[in-house]
Amino acid sequence: MTPAEMESRIVRYGDLHPCKTAFIDAHTPGSDQKENFTIIGGGVSESPDQHVHLAIPHGFNIGAAGQPPKCRNSLHSHRTAEVFFVLKGRWRFFWGRWGNAGEVVLEEGDIINIPTGIFRGFENIGTDYGMIMAVLGGDDAGGGVIWAPQVIEDAAGHGLVLGENGKLYDTKKGQTLPDGLKPMPLLTDAELATFPEPTSADVVPHYVARYWDLMALADKKPVTVIGEHGRLRDKPGFEVALMNRNSASDEMHSHPYPSVLMPMRGHWRVSWDGGSATLAPGDTMSVPEGLMHNAVPSMSGEASLYHVVATGDPAGLTWKG
Template sequence: MTWTLETLCRRRVRYDDLVPCRNAFVDTRSPGSDRKENFTIIGPGVAESADQHVHIPEPHGFNVGGARQPDGCLNSQHSHEGAEVFVVHTGHWRLYFGPEKEDGSLDIGPGDVVSVPVHMFRGFEKLDAGTGFLWVVLGGDDPGRVRWAPSVFELAEQHGLVLLKSGRLVDRSAGETVPEDEEVETAPRAGEVARLVTPSPERLAQCLVRHEALRGNPDAVLAASGVEECSVIAPAASGDGFAPGPIIGWWPHGFQLRVLRLTEDAATADYHCEEPEVLFVQSGRIRLISEAGELTLATGDTFTSPQGWTHRLEADADAEVVVVRGGDAPAGPRLVA
């Protein structure tokens, strides 16, 4: 396929163009959670509301979304069937573990990456003043549904929201009723809660990479003067010079995550990937150069590269770019002479 700037622009989602959903989940009206915004950038995501806007529906083998919250705003305790990875774009956050936040917490800040294990309860709160944004990667084309802690159901009922087993929300306060052919979802019983066990602090520490701990790999295919690529999530060795780690995980991810750093005026070589590749500009500003011309990505923008598309990245100023490539062991970038 011949790519034009027009078709490539459709694969770019500007931060300022993100369409939020403010009633995405059953905890939407719970006190402390009623000011959050959820985003599905590369869908379909895990939202329970038909109002959720999907920016790019194309299957990638993983999903990309986001959460934007003001200070003090809480995302309630829930469990995932698949991988859930948080990249802190802005703000300081606290992750809470356990069905009632009784199993400890973890504070994370800009540039930190954490992959929360499956089958455990987690929630998160924005701590500092102002609004913050988490860029989120979920495993699988269908990331499944979230399982909410018992108290979330109790609060939702008090505020007129009912979750159906099909994953759809019913707003009784707006006069909606449960369809006759649908069943209401119930809170997890004690036995199910007991099976969703929080790992030890030592195991959870294996799921976090601090921004200051990022280290470039000199053997990376894209490594060059002013360009370094840092591994963050690698369940297995890849085809472009990366060993497993530092986050490996004991559950499937279905993708690898890196951080690409470019100094001002630095550029990668021309390359292409056969697997899906998604870029998120954590900081700075870059240009994607190809036969189609130049496409600019600013801080907070997301772009999905067409598979097999030859391009390079150039930095107008020092930049950090989060890179997600599909597969636990992707072949990675292939240089083009």
């Protein structure tokens, strides 16, 4: 594969296209400053304004959220896995019907595999613009977002209406629901009762991994963070591993499914038969299935990289109760 062909599969951090109208809470005070990014796959945006950087199916989606301090993402749920690692800043993740069932604070490099089937939200509690990188299970990312009823009700007061087709309509711009299209129905009490309310003690030990723990575990070989045999045991349709300077190898290898390289710290040189490229923190590189390649740090200093590879498993439920 030529360098130009591979470069087309790299999304540079500085080239990311933000969308400020991606979801129903885009006008709601407290959430109206967030930026969403769809990097690989179709994502779950409800807005036609969302830019898709790389539409090639991988078996999972890669996205990101950027938010200034005190900005939050409203309570929602997914039918497949939602994994985040903190690229920049300090973030609070919270969950439950009203967001008060449990919470955890994540620092840079920490990773969370948020259980499916629960309402979750997150906010930047740092002092500067923060960035979290996301992996969503499945090529269709579970068919969209399920919002807590109060989120839909609050949004209507600020001009945004979500149609039952999963698309947003902004009444402040004169938009209305097309003839015959009904608004997205609110979840009923019976439906809401099916959403678990796990505590922090239920979630944190089994769904959160700390960066510096992973760095120590990756001293000899890459550590599988999320997977059937990972530190966070799960089969969400993909595996996530962390490698650092000590566990990186120049041995060429390939995967039977597409994989993605996402540097956390340091610069990494990725080589393949036909060329090489250097990645920096925040860059995202898609590696085709079957392509022989390697990734090693190209500069001195701290170096770490998250690696995501599809497994071919159904992107099913991950909450074990």
